[in-house]
Amino acid sequence: xxxxxxxxxxxxxxxxxxxxxxxxxxxxxxxxxxxxxxxxxxxxxxxxxxxxxxxxxxxxxxxxxxxxxxxxxxxxxxxxxxxxxxxxxxxxxxxxx
Amino acid sequence: xxxxxxxxxxxxxxxxxxxxxxxxxxxxxxxxxxxxxxxxxxxxxxxxxxxxxxxxxxxxxxxxxxxxxxxxxxxxxxxxxxxxxxxxxxxxxxxxxxxxxxxxxxxxxxxxxxxxxxxxxxxxxxxxxxxxxxxxxxxxxxxxxxxxxxxxxxxxxxxxxxxxxxxxxxxxxxxxxxxxxxxxxxxxxxxxxxxxxxxxxxxxxxxxxxxxxxxxxxxxxxxxxxxxxxxxxxxxxxxxxxxxxxxxxxxxxxxxxxxxxxxxxxxxxxxxxxxxxxxxxxxxxxxxxxxxxxxxxxxxxxxxxxxxxxxxxxxxxxxxxxxxxxxxxxxxxxxxxxxxxxxxxxxxxxxxxxxxxxxxxxxxxxxxxxxxxxxxxxxxxxxxxxxxxxxxxxxxxxxxxxxxxxxxxxxxxxxxxxxxxxxxxxxxxxxxxxxxxxxxxxxxxxxxxxxxxxxxxxxxxxxxxxxxxxxxxxxxxxxxxxxxxxxxxxxxxxxxxxxxxxxxxxxxxx
Numbered sequence: 060x061x062x063x064x065x066x067x068x069x070x071x072x073x074x075x076x077x078x079x080x081x082x083x084x085x086x087x088x089x090x091x092x093x094x095x096x097x098x099x100x101x102x103x104x105x106x107x108x109x110x111x112x113x114x115x116x117x118x119x120x121x122x123x124x125x126x127x128x129x130x131x132x133x134x135x136x137x138x139x140x141x142x143x144x145x146x147x148x149x150x151x152x153x154x155x156x
Numbered sequence: 157x158x159x160x161x162x163x164x165x166x167x168x169x170x171x172x173x174x175x176x177x178x179x180x181x182x183x184x185x186x187x188x189x190x191x192x193x194x195x196x197x198x199x200x201x202x203x204x205x206x207x208x209x210x211x212x213x214x215x216x217x218x219x220x221x222x223x224x225x226x227x228x229x230x231x232x233x234x235x236x237x238x239x240x241x242x243x244x245x246x247x248x249x250x251x252x253x254x255x256x257x258x259x260x261x262x263x264x265x266x267x268x269x270x271x272x273x274x275x276x277x278x279x280x281x282x283x284x285x286x287x288x289x290x291x292x293x294x295x296x297x298x299x300x301x302x303x304x305x306x307x308x309x310x311x312x313x314x315x316x317x318x319x320x321x322x323x324x325x326x327x328x329x330x331x332x333x334x335x336x337x338x339x340x341x342x343x344x345x346x347x348x349x350x351x352x353x354x355x356x357x358x359x360x361x362x363x364x365x366x367x368x369x370x371x372x373x374x375x376x377x378x379x380x381x382x383x384x385x386x387x388x389x390x391x392x393x394x395x396x397x398x399x400x401x402x403x404x405x406x407x408x409x410x411x412x413x414x415x416x417x418x419x420x421x422x423x424x425x426x427x428x429x430x431x432x433x434x435x436x437x438x439x440x441x442x443x444x445x446x447x448x449x450x451x452x453x454x455x456x457x458x459x460x461x462x463x464x465x466x467x468x469x470x471x472x473x474x475x476x477x478x479x480x481x482x483x484x485x486x487x488x489x490x491x492x493x494x495x496x497x498x499x500x501x502x503x504x505x506x507x508x509x510x511x512x513x514x515x516x517x518x519x520x521x522x523x524x525x526x527x528x529x530x531x532x533x534x535x536x537x538x539x540x541x542x543x544x545x546x547x548x549x550x551x552x553x554x555x556x557x558x559x560x561x562x563x564x565x566x567x568x569x570x571x572x573x574x575x576x577x578x579x580x581x582x583x584x585x586x587x588x589x590x591x592x593x594x595x596x597x598x599x600x601x602x603x604x605x606x607x608x609x610x611x612x613x614x615x616x617x618x619x620x621x622x623x624x625x626x627x628x629x630x631x632x633x634x635x636x637x638x639x640x641x642x643x644x645x646x647x648x649x650x651x652x653x654x655x656x657x658x659x660x661x662x663x664x665x666x
Contacts, residue, residue, distance in 0.1 A: 095332035
């Protein structure tokens, strides 16, 4: 079971990373980040079958933190939408040099 | 006194300074939500926040005087933690002082901005205290979530919103790497406790396992994003340029110091025995970061961007201390953080003083002839630039900071001569942009259409003067600070020795 769980977790994590790198919509990028975090949660749960509850405690911690991050992140995305009427990163390019 | 962290009361004692800051910040948050938003309230909350920081600093001084230590546990009680905390608190006080004047000028009346800085600082103190990967993660996130908001503090500014978005997306992305690294290290070692990982990674079977190597690599990428090492630095210049200037100072000084403090602790406490696996990559990251940061900084016209690339270069210098990994190097590391924090705060203080509402007067050319209209301000800026450069005498402790890093590189059991050479060569390159600012201020005439320099707020004056005086004065007497940071280098060797044998040694290390 461990090997399969870790493989799925690695695949999910990779999908998340690729999504962050190729998608240009801020909300979809954020969803891909959440996918990465949940892929890691799967690894933690798989490991905790062998090492005890520590991994499961970590999962609860990650979920709490991800919720806090989502609250802040969506607020930031709304604030940029108010300025630009878009959340597409290609159009968000004031800062460069 | 030796604290036993399995007893709840003693765990609370060990974590009390951090909890004092968190609790105080929550009370201030209630206070700021209770009253209608106003300029006066913003200042009052700012002053109360500074008083809270000083109180926490005094508490920490009391803990240092008591000389507590702890055995194996989730929280470290050692001088490394206390010294790092003092550096964060200095940066926090400077940031809040600058914010009070800056927010008044920009019309930001939200008093919560100071409270968010306090929350971020409590996250940093948690990071410095962490001796368990769970606490590491928790501290990093408490800090990051607060700083994402701070970067977007100026709601009316489009640049500020864009900086917040970029910082948030890349910060969350790097958190993913950090977390996956933690998961794989946990999978390889079977524990999240740093000291226990340190014991186990040396054992045959775990030492060279693919899971451990990939875990360390992912952790390195995660920390690389957080401290802005090249090639993971691309977010830093944009975010530093767009964020409100005092917050930029906070990110460049305190956030970087905190990320490095936890980076060093994880690396030397958990992965010291696996140094074959990471020494090469860390070595190359240091070289690439020093070269890229300094060379790109030469081309910058905007002073905030220039300081952003300079902060990337400094991350490279500090990474040299991580690559060396001896106790002398961690002492030099702490001294460097202190010197860098004060010089960065001061330099951003000067930028806050000269900036105009809405972000004008940020080009290096705007500083032309500053010497003729504001000689003291120009002199202070020269001190900060020379301190960042590491110039002797006029650069104060900046010189000793680099000197000790180089010295620890050359005197390590495995001398890092090549790294020291790269450090010196790239420092010479950095003279190109630091001295350019000094040259523009002192040797160019004030341009015809130059805007008159406005009166400077009292708190901004305080930050600039205090940092300049401390940099020069401590540069004359560096040994007093060095003794203080050297004690932080002697981190207790709990991982390798049996607990009972290690404890007496801990209690004498003050």
